[in-house]
Amino acid sequence: MIHWSEHGDERSAPWRSESGAGAPRRVVLADDTLAADAAYRLVCEGTGLLWRGDFQNARHLLDALKRRIDRPRKDRKGGKGGKHAAAPEFPHAFHLHRQAQAQRARLLGLLLIGLEPDWGIALRRAPDWRVACAEAWGAAPGAPCVVSLRELLGAVGAHEWRKKGVHVPALDARIHPHYGVFSPVRGEYVDLVAQAPLPPGAEALAFEIGTGTGVLAAVLARRGVDRVVATELDPRALACAQDNLARLGLAGRVELLQADLFPEGRAPLIVCNPPWLPAKAAAPIERAVYDEGGRMLRGFLAGLAAHLAPQGEGWLILSDLAEHLRLRSRGDLLGWIAAAGLEVLGRHDIRPRHGKATAGGDVLAGARTAEVTSLWRLGVHATDS
Structure with a gap:
Protein backbone atom coordinates (compact mmCIF):
# COMPACT_ATOMS: atom_id res chain seq x y z
CA MET A 1 0.00 0.00 0.00
CA ILE A 2 1.01 3.61 -0.49
CA HIS A 3 -0.32 6.42 1.71
CA TRP A 4 -0.77 10.15 1.14
CA SER A 5 -2.78 13.16 2.30
CA GLU A 6 -5.34 14.81 0.02
CA HIS A 7 -7.86 17.54 0.85
CA GLY A 8 -7.18 17.01 4.53
CA ASP A 9 -7.87 13.27 4.40
CA GLU A 10 -5.46 10.38 4.78
CA ARG A 11 -5.72 8.10 1.76
CA SER A 12 -4.15 4.85 0.58
CA ALA A 13 -4.20 2.50 -2.39
CA PRO A 14 -2.52 -0.75 -3.46
CA TRP A 15 0.90 -0.32 -5.04
CA ARG A 16 1.60 -2.28 -8.23
CA SER A 17 5.13 -2.82 -9.53
CA GLU A 18 6.08 -5.36 -12.18
CA SER A 19 9.75 -4.63 -11.49
CA GLY A 20 9.33 -5.53 -7.84
CA ALA A 21 10.19 -2.03 -6.63
CA GLY A 22 9.01 -1.25 -3.14
CA ALA A 23 6.31 1.32 -2.51
CA PRO A 24 7.68 4.79 -1.73
CA ARG A 25 7.41 5.55 1.97
CA ARG A 26 6.62 9.22 1.43
CA VAL A 27 4.17 10.38 -1.23
CA VAL A 28 3.13 13.93 -2.06
CA LEU A 29 0.67 15.22 -4.64
CA ALA A 30 2.10 16.84 -7.77
CA ASP A 31 0.59 18.74 -10.68
CA ASP A 32 1.42 21.09 -13.55
CA THR A 33 2.76 23.74 -11.17
CA LEU A 34 5.66 21.56 -10.02
CA ALA A 35 8.96 22.67 -11.57
CA ALA A 36 11.28 19.97 -12.94
CA ASP A 37 14.17 20.97 -10.64
CA ALA A 38 11.91 20.72 -7.59
CA ALA A 39 10.61 17.35 -8.78
CA TYR A 40 14.18 16.14 -9.25
CA ARG A 41 15.10 17.14 -5.71
CA LEU A 42 12.06 15.31 -4.33
CA VAL A 43 12.71 12.04 -6.15
CA CYS A 44 16.37 12.17 -5.13
CA GLU A 45 15.09 12.25 -1.54
CA GLY A 46 12.99 9.15 -2.26
CA THR A 47 9.65 10.98 -2.35
CA GLY A 48 6.94 9.63 -4.65
CA LEU A 49 5.06 12.17 -6.76
CA LEU A 50 1.41 11.17 -7.22
CA TRP A 51 0.30 13.09 -10.29
CA ARG A 52 -2.91 15.09 -10.23
CA GLY A 53 -2.35 17.35 -13.24
CA ASP A 54 -2.55 17.03 -17.00
CA PHE A 55 -1.44 13.56 -18.09
CA GLN A 56 0.66 14.79 -21.01
CA ASN A 57 2.48 17.16 -18.68
CA ALA A 58 3.38 14.17 -16.52
CA ARG A 59 5.09 12.64 -19.56
CA HIS A 60 6.97 15.90 -20.14
CA LEU A 61 8.08 15.91 -16.51
CA LEU A 62 9.33 12.33 -16.82
CA ASP A 63 11.44 13.38 -19.81
CA ALA A 64 12.79 16.34 -17.83
CA LEU A 65 13.74 14.03 -14.97
CA LYS A 66 15.57 11.75 -17.42
CA ARG A 67 17.64 14.69 -18.67
CA ARG A 68 18.62 15.67 -15.15
CA ILE A 69 19.49 12.12 -14.13
CA ASP A 70 21.49 11.45 -17.30
CA ARG A 71 23.50 14.67 -17.48
CA PRO A 72 27.23 14.11 -16.94
CA ARG A 73 28.57 14.91 -13.50
CA LYS A 74 31.14 17.66 -13.33
CA ASP A 75 34.61 16.64 -12.30
CA ARG A 76 34.81 17.22 -8.54
CA LYS A 77 38.59 17.74 -8.61
CA GLY A 78 38.84 21.06 -10.34
CA GLY A 79 36.77 20.68 -13.53
CA LYS A 80 38.76 21.01 -16.73
CA GLY A 81 42.36 20.16 -16.20
CA GLY A 82 41.63 18.32 -12.96
CA LYS A 83 42.88 14.83 -12.34
CA HIS A 84 40.52 12.06 -13.36
CA ALA A 85 40.48 8.69 -11.70
CA ALA A 86 41.35 5.77 -13.94
CA ALA A 87 38.29 4.23 -15.55
CA PRO A 88 37.34 0.96 -13.85
CA GLU A 89 37.92 -2.26 -15.74
CA PHE A 90 35.50 -5.11 -16.35
CA PRO A 91 33.78 -6.76 -14.57
CA HIS A 92 33.76 -3.88 -12.04
CA ALA A 93 32.74 -1.38 -14.72
CA PHE A 94 29.80 -3.60 -15.67
CA HIS A 95 28.58 -3.83 -12.08
CA LEU A 96 28.86 -0.05 -11.67
CA HIS A 97 26.88 0.36 -14.89
CA ARG A 98 24.15 -1.95 -13.58
CA GLN A 99 24.03 -0.06 -10.29
CA ALA A 100 23.63 3.23 -12.17
CA GLN A 101 20.84 1.71 -14.28
CA ALA A 102 19.06 0.52 -11.13
CA GLN A 103 19.38 3.92 -9.48
CA ARG A 104 18.06 5.63 -12.60
CA ALA A 105 15.07 3.27 -12.72
CA ARG A 106 14.38 3.85 -9.02
CA LEU A 107 14.31 7.64 -9.39
CA LEU A 108 12.20 7.63 -12.56
CA GLY A 109 9.84 5.15 -10.93
CA LEU A 110 8.82 7.74 -8.34
CA LEU A 111 6.51 9.64 -10.70
CA LEU A 112 3.21 7.91 -9.96
CA ILE A 113 -0.14 7.55 -11.73
CA GLY A 114 -3.40 6.42 -10.16
CA LEU A 115 -5.38 3.83 -12.12
CA GLU A 116 -9.11 3.30 -11.87
CA PRO A 117 -10.70 -0.11 -11.10
CA ASP A 118 -10.96 -0.82 -14.87
CA TRP A 119 -7.31 0.25 -15.57
CA GLY A 120 -8.57 3.67 -16.73
CA ILE A 121 -6.74 6.94 -16.03
CA ALA A 122 -8.86 9.75 -14.58
CA LEU A 123 -6.59 12.63 -15.58
CA ARG A 124 -6.98 15.45 -18.08
CA ARG A 125 -5.86 14.43 -21.62
CA ALA A 126 -5.21 10.87 -20.49
CA PRO A 127 -5.28 8.20 -23.21
CA ASP A 128 -7.35 5.05 -22.96
CA TRP A 129 -4.73 2.38 -22.24
CA ARG A 130 -7.01 -0.18 -20.62
CA VAL A 131 -6.34 -2.82 -23.28
CA ALA A 132 -2.56 -2.39 -22.93
CA CYS A 133 -2.77 -2.72 -19.14
CA ALA A 134 -4.95 -5.81 -19.39
CA GLU A 135 -2.52 -7.45 -21.83
CA ALA A 136 0.40 -6.75 -19.52
CA TRP A 137 -1.12 -7.27 -16.09
CA GLY A 138 -4.26 -9.30 -16.58
CA ALA A 139 -7.84 -8.59 -15.60
CA ALA A 140 -8.64 -5.19 -14.11
CA PRO A 141 -8.26 -5.20 -10.32
CA GLY A 142 -11.75 -3.90 -9.55
CA ALA A 143 -10.28 -1.29 -7.20
CA PRO A 144 -8.04 1.77 -7.66
CA CYS A 145 -4.28 1.23 -7.59
CA VAL A 146 -1.10 3.22 -8.16
CA VAL A 147 1.72 2.47 -10.61
CA SER A 148 4.81 4.30 -11.77
CA LEU A 149 4.36 6.22 -15.01
CA ARG A 150 7.54 4.56 -16.29
CA GLU A 151 6.11 1.06 -15.88
CA LEU A 152 2.81 2.17 -17.38
CA LEU A 153 4.62 3.43 -20.47
CA GLY A 154 6.49 0.11 -20.63
CA ALA A 155 3.20 -1.76 -20.73
CA VAL A 156 1.97 0.49 -23.54
CA GLY A 157 5.21 0.06 -25.48
CA ALA A 158 4.87 -3.71 -25.20
CA HIS A 159 1.29 -3.45 -26.46
CA GLU A 160 2.46 -1.59 -29.57
CA TRP A 161 5.20 -4.16 -30.24
CA ARG A 162 2.66 -6.93 -29.82
CA LYS A 163 0.38 -5.31 -32.40
CA LYS A 164 3.13 -4.52 -34.89
Missing part, protein backbone atom coordinates in the same frame (compact mmCIF):
# COMPACT_ATOMS: atom_id res chain seq x y z
CA GLY A 165 5.30 -7.61 -34.44
CA VAL A 166 8.95 -8.10 -35.43
CA HIS A 167 9.75 -9.19 -38.96
CA VAL A 168 11.88 -12.35 -38.99
CA PRO A 169 13.49 -12.90 -42.40
CA ALA A 170 14.12 -16.60 -41.68
CA LEU A 171 10.34 -17.06 -41.43
CA ASP A 172 9.34 -14.33 -43.88
CA ALA A 173 6.76 -13.49 -41.24
CA ARG A 174 6.28 -11.48 -38.09
CA ILE A 175 6.69 -12.66 -34.51
CA HIS A 176 4.52 -10.82 -31.95
CA PRO A 177 6.24 -10.55 -28.54
CA HIS A 178 4.03 -10.25 -25.47
CA TYR A 179 4.73 -8.10 -22.43
CA GLY A 180 7.66 -9.50 -20.45
CA VAL A 181 8.81 -11.86 -23.23
CA PHE A 182 12.13 -11.21 -24.97
CA SER A 183 11.62 -9.88 -28.49
CA PRO A 184 13.63 -11.42 -31.38
CA VAL A 185 14.92 -8.04 -32.51
CA ARG A 186 18.43 -9.54 -32.64
CA GLY A 187 17.87 -11.55 -35.77
CA GLU A 188 21.39 -12.93 -36.11
CA TYR A 189 20.82 -15.75 -33.61
CA VAL A 190 17.69 -16.77 -35.52
CA ASP A 191 19.71 -16.87 -38.75
CA LEU A 192 22.22 -19.26 -37.15
CA VAL A 193 19.45 -21.76 -36.38
CA ALA A 194 17.95 -21.29 -39.84
CA GLN A 195 21.22 -22.00 -41.65
CA ALA A 196 23.12 -24.66 -39.66
CA PRO A 197 22.93 -28.16 -41.25
CA LEU A 198 20.43 -30.41 -39.47
CA PRO A 199 21.97 -33.55 -37.93
CA PRO A 200 20.71 -36.97 -39.09
CA GLY A 201 17.28 -37.79 -37.69
CA ALA A 202 16.41 -34.20 -36.80
CA GLU A 203 13.72 -34.13 -39.50
CA ALA A 204 11.62 -36.35 -37.23
CA LEU A 205 12.06 -34.68 -33.83
CA ALA A 206 13.76 -31.74 -32.12
CA PHE A 207 13.56 -30.20 -28.65
CA GLU A 208 13.82 -26.49 -27.97
CA ILE A 209 14.63 -25.46 -24.41
CA GLY A 210 13.25 -22.09 -23.25
CA THR A 211 11.21 -21.18 -26.30
CA GLY A 212 10.20 -17.62 -25.36
CA THR A 213 8.24 -16.20 -28.29
CA GLY A 214 8.46 -19.55 -30.06
CA VAL A 215 10.58 -18.11 -32.88
CA LEU A 216 13.24 -20.85 -32.92
CA ALA A 217 10.66 -23.63 -32.67
CA ALA A 218 8.90 -22.05 -35.65
CA VAL A 219 12.16 -21.90 -37.62
CA LEU A 220 12.81 -25.58 -36.96
CA ALA A 221 9.28 -26.51 -38.04
CA ARG A 222 9.59 -24.41 -41.19
CA ARG A 223 12.88 -26.19 -41.94
CA GLY A 224 10.99 -29.47 -42.12
CA VAL A 225 11.24 -30.89 -38.60
CA ASP A 226 8.04 -32.93 -38.28
CA ARG A 227 7.69 -32.55 -34.50
CA VAL A 228 9.20 -29.93 -32.20
CA VAL A 229 8.77 -30.17 -28.44
CA ALA A 230 9.36 -26.70 -26.97
CA THR A 231 9.63 -26.11 -23.23
CA GLU A 232 9.19 -22.91 -21.27
CA LEU A 233 8.81 -22.16 -17.57
CA ASP A 234 7.25 -18.68 -17.77
CA PRO A 235 3.45 -18.73 -18.31
CA ARG A 236 3.60 -15.42 -20.19
CA ALA A 237 6.11 -16.83 -22.65
CA LEU A 238 4.06 -19.99 -23.12
CA ALA A 239 1.01 -17.91 -24.02
CA CYS A 240 3.14 -15.80 -26.37
CA ALA A 241 4.59 -18.86 -28.14
CA GLN A 242 1.14 -20.40 -28.48
CA ASP A 243 -0.16 -17.19 -30.07
CA ASN A 244 2.74 -16.95 -32.53
CA LEU A 245 2.65 -20.60 -33.56
CA ALA A 246 -1.08 -20.35 -34.20
CA ARG A 247 -0.55 -17.21 -36.32
CA LEU A 248 2.07 -19.09 -38.37
CA GLY A 249 -0.09 -22.20 -38.80
CA LEU A 250 2.44 -24.33 -36.91
CA ALA A 251 0.50 -25.21 -33.78
CA GLY A 252 0.07 -28.78 -34.99
CA ARG A 253 3.83 -29.23 -35.48
CA VAL A 254 5.06 -27.76 -32.20
CA GLU A 255 4.12 -29.15 -28.79
CA LEU A 256 4.47 -26.64 -25.95
CA LEU A 257 5.26 -27.87 -22.44
CA GLN A 258 5.65 -25.92 -19.20
CA ALA A 259 8.90 -27.33 -17.87
CA ASP A 260 12.21 -26.24 -16.40
CA LEU A 261 14.69 -27.20 -19.12
CA PHE A 262 14.21 -30.65 -20.72
CA PRO A 263 11.10 -32.66 -21.60
CA GLU A 264 11.13 -36.42 -21.14
CA GLY A 265 12.87 -38.59 -23.70
CA ARG A 266 15.66 -38.08 -26.21
CA ALA A 267 15.90 -36.20 -29.49
CA PRO A 268 18.41 -36.04 -32.37
CA LEU A 269 18.52 -32.25 -32.04
CA ILE A 270 18.16 -30.09 -28.93
CA VAL A 271 18.36 -26.30 -29.26
CA CYS A 272 18.81 -23.78 -26.46
CA ASN A 273 19.29 -20.01 -26.46
CA PRO A 274 19.81 -19.25 -22.74
CA PRO A 275 20.24 -15.80 -21.19
CA TRP A 276 23.67 -14.57 -22.23
CA LEU A 277 24.82 -12.63 -19.16
CA PRO A 278 25.47 -14.39 -15.83
CA ALA A 279 24.30 -11.52 -13.64
CA LYS A 280 21.34 -10.94 -11.36
CA ALA A 281 18.16 -9.68 -13.01
CA ALA A 282 16.96 -6.46 -11.41
CA ALA A 283 13.36 -7.27 -12.36
CA PRO A 284 11.44 -10.32 -13.63
CA ILE A 285 11.25 -8.77 -17.09
CA GLU A 286 15.08 -8.95 -17.35
CA ARG A 287 15.34 -12.71 -16.85
CA ALA A 288 15.61 -13.36 -20.57
CA VAL A 289 18.91 -11.45 -20.59
CA TYR A 290 20.36 -11.95 -17.10
CA ASP A 291 20.69 -15.32 -15.36
CA GLU A 292 22.61 -15.21 -12.09
CA GLY A 293 25.41 -17.75 -12.10
CA GLY A 294 24.43 -18.93 -15.59
CA ARG A 295 21.93 -21.38 -14.07
CA MET A 296 20.11 -22.14 -17.33
CA LEU A 297 23.29 -22.41 -19.40
CA ARG A 298 24.91 -24.78 -16.93
CA GLY A 299 21.71 -26.77 -16.47
CA PHE A 300 21.37 -27.22 -20.22
CA LEU A 301 24.94 -28.44 -20.56
CA ALA A 302 24.69 -30.75 -17.54
CA GLY A 303 21.50 -32.42 -18.79
CA LEU A 304 22.16 -32.47 -22.53
CA ALA A 305 23.92 -35.86 -22.80
CA ALA A 306 21.05 -37.63 -21.04
CA HIS A 307 18.52 -36.28 -23.56
CA LEU A 308 20.41 -36.58 -26.85
CA ALA A 309 19.65 -39.51 -29.13
CA PRO A 310 22.71 -41.47 -30.37
CA GLN A 311 24.78 -39.30 -32.74
CA GLY A 312 22.52 -36.36 -31.87
CA GLU A 313 23.55 -32.72 -31.57
CA GLY A 314 22.85 -30.00 -29.06
CA TRP A 315 22.85 -26.48 -30.46
CA LEU A 316 23.84 -23.86 -27.91
CA ILE A 317 23.25 -20.31 -29.12
CA LEU A 318 25.39 -17.96 -27.07
CA SER A 319 26.94 -14.52 -27.36
CA ASP A 320 30.48 -13.98 -26.10
CA LEU A 321 29.54 -10.59 -24.61
CA ALA A 322 29.94 -12.06 -21.11
CA GLU A 323 33.55 -12.90 -21.97
CA HIS A 324 34.30 -9.33 -23.06
CA LEU A 325 32.73 -8.09 -19.82
CA ARG A 326 34.83 -10.66 -17.89
CA LEU A 327 31.74 -12.18 -16.33
CA ARG A 328 32.61 -15.57 -17.77
CA SER A 329 35.71 -16.86 -19.57
CA ARG A 330 35.93 -19.06 -22.63
CA GLY A 331 37.78 -21.53 -20.40
CA ASP A 332 34.77 -21.64 -18.04
CA LEU A 333 32.44 -22.51 -20.92
CA LEU A 334 34.72 -25.17 -22.38
CA GLY A 335 35.23 -26.63 -18.91
CA TRP A 336 31.46 -26.97 -18.34
CA ILE A 337 31.11 -28.62 -21.75
CA ALA A 338 33.82 -31.16 -20.98
CA ALA A 339 32.55 -31.81 -17.44
CA ALA A 340 29.13 -32.67 -18.90
CA GLY A 341 30.67 -35.40 -21.09
CA LEU A 342 30.25 -33.32 -24.24
CA GLU A 343 32.54 -32.30 -27.07
CA VAL A 344 32.43 -29.45 -29.56
CA LEU A 345 31.58 -30.76 -33.03
CA GLY A 346 31.73 -27.37 -34.69
CA ARG A 347 30.79 -23.73 -34.31
CA HIS A 348 29.07 -21.16 -36.52
CA ASP A 349 29.72 -17.48 -35.76
CA ILE A 350 27.95 -14.29 -36.75
CA ARG A 351 28.41 -10.62 -35.93
CA PRO A 352 25.46 -8.75 -34.40
CA ARG A 353 23.58 -6.40 -36.71
CA HIS A 354 21.42 -4.60 -34.14
CA GLY A 355 21.86 -0.88 -33.56
CA LYS A 356 23.40 -1.17 -30.10
CA ALA A 357 26.30 -3.22 -31.50
CA THR A 358 27.87 -0.06 -32.92
CA ALA A 359 26.29 2.55 -30.66
CA GLY A 360 28.50 4.37 -28.20
CA GLY A 361 27.56 6.34 -25.14
CA ASP A 362 28.15 3.91 -22.28
CA VAL A 363 30.90 1.80 -20.76
CA LEU A 364 29.70 -1.35 -22.56
CA ALA A 365 30.11 0.09 -26.07
CA GLY A 366 33.55 -1.42 -26.66
CA ALA A 367 32.42 -4.87 -25.53
CA ARG A 368 29.38 -4.72 -27.82
CA THR A 369 31.56 -3.80 -30.79
CA ALA A 370 33.68 -6.93 -30.25
CA GLU A 371 30.72 -9.24 -29.62
CA VAL A 372 30.23 -12.44 -31.62
CA THR A 373 27.19 -14.71 -31.43
CA SER A 374 27.86 -18.42 -31.91
CA LEU A 375 25.94 -21.63 -32.49
CA TRP A 376 27.95 -24.32 -30.72
CA ARG A 377 27.34 -27.82 -32.11
CA LEU A 378 27.74 -30.19 -29.19
CA GLY A 379 27.73 -33.97 -29.09
CA VAL A 380 28.27 -36.64 -26.48
CA HIS A 381 31.98 -37.33 -26.06
CA ALA A 382 32.95 -40.56 -27.80
CA THR A 383 34.12 -42.21 -24.58
CA ASP A 384 30.83 -41.33 -22.85
CA SER A 385 28.42 -42.31 -25.65
